[in-house]
Amino acid sequence: MAKDVLCEVNTCSHWENENKCNADSIFVAFNKVKEATRAEETDCQTFEKKTE
Numbered sequence: 734m735a736k737d738v739l740c741e742v743n744t745c746s747h748w749e750n751e752n753k754c755n756a757d758s759i760f761v762a763f764n765k766v767k768e769a770t771r772a773e774e775t776d777c778q779t780f781e782k783k784t785e
């Protein structure tokens with residue numbers, strides 16, 4: 734269970750006010766690399782585009 738996850742991606746359907754994530758769990762994967770050495774090389778795969 735994801736607890737106290739803060740996220741600024743406010744276009745995600747799991748995003749709530751004050752940068753809170755309401756997903757039960759999240760999966761963070763590598764971004765284009767096989768071994769991440771910087772935060773920029775990671776991504777949240779639980780992202781789902783918010784529908785208006």
Ligand code: SF4
Nearest residue numbers: 740745748754777779
């Ligand atoms: S699922 Fe990922 S992208 Fe969406 S609010 Fe949670 S942490 Fe952010």
